[in-house]
Amino acid sequence: GQQVQQSPTSLVLQEGENAELQCNFSTSLNSMQWFYQRPGGSLISVFYNPSGTKQSGRLTSTTVIKERRSSLHISSSQITDSGTYLCAMGTNSAGNKLTFGIGTRVLVRP
Amino acid sequence: DMKVTQMPRYLIKRMGENVLLECGQDMSHETMYWYRQDPGLGLQLIYISYDVDSNSEGDIPKGYRVSRKKREHFSLILDSAKTNQTSVYFCASRGQYAEQFFGPGTRLTVL
Numbered sequence: 336g337q338q339v340q341q342s343p344t345s346l347v348l349q350e351g352e353n354a355e356l357q358c359n360f361s362t363s364l365n366s367m368q369w370f371y372q373r374p375g376g377s378l379i380s381v382f383y384n385p386s387g388t389k390q391s392g393r394l395t396s397t398t399v400i401k402e403r404r405s406s407l408h409i410s411s412s413q414i415t416d417s418g419t420y421l422c423a424m425g426t427n428s429a430g431n432k433l434t435f436g437i438g439t440r441v442l443v444r445p
Numbered sequence: 446d447m448k449v450t451q452m453p454r455y456l457i458k459r460m461g462e463n464v465l466l467e468c469g470q471d472m473s474h475e476t477m478y479w480y481r482q483d484p485g486l487g488l489q490l491i492y493i494s495y496d497v498d499s500n501s502e503g504d505i506p507k508g509y510r511v512s513r514k515k516r517e518h519f520s521l522i523l524d525s526a527k528t529n530q531t532s533v534y535f536c537a538s539r540g541q542y543a544e545q546f547f548g549p550g551t552r553l554t555v556l
Contacts, residue, residue, distance in 0.1 A: 366543040376550075378488075378535065383544040421488070423545075431476045431495070431539055432503070435488040 341436035348412045356407040358422035366425035373418045449548035464523035468536030476539035477519040481532040526555045
């Protein structure tokens with residue numbers, strides 16, 4: 336079946352540092368989404384990015400379909416960036432379903 | 446403002462009781478979902494609904510059923526809840542570009 340691997344599983348940053356989160360897929364995709372989740376919170380869509388590069392503030396997402404991977408870059412991290420980042424992929428064969436990774440837990444320290 | 450709502454936000458039930466979780470969306474999205482999230486397992490799809498009375502099993506449908514009588518409402522029903530159904534349940538809807546929008550979640554505890 337489809338698999339989504341996220342790395343690293345956790346990350347500790349000093350405030351101001353940059354970070355890159357990775358998401359790798361076992362099959363080719365037709366939709367790809369990054370989510371942010373605080374402990375006990377809901378999933379907030381950060382990017383819908385099935386291909387190419389998108390930027391929003393200090394966050395940049397790059398999806399390379401041929402290489403079956405997507406990355407989320409956090410620049411100049413802030414304490415409020417702490418939380419879990421989840422990636423999810425969809426494929427033509429899966430219809431409207433997304434398969435989620437387990438997530439990368441990010442902690443930004445002052 | 447596009448929104449997915451869920452009620453209740455917190456629920457405690459005893460084993461064997463029936464549970465009704467409700468979800469609403471104001472975006473007229475056709476496709477809606479129910480997931481559960483457990484530590485170490487991530488999000489698992491329980492059911493998907495493509496529109497009114499057009500529902501399909503997800504990856505873990507056993508012990509659950511759903512109802513969708515209006516496009517804006519999607520209910521998850523647990524008949525005779527079990528302790529292993531203690532979890533956080535999320536509802537989501539799918540936008541026109543395949544992006545999913547999530548509700549705030551319902552934390553269900555089955556004692």
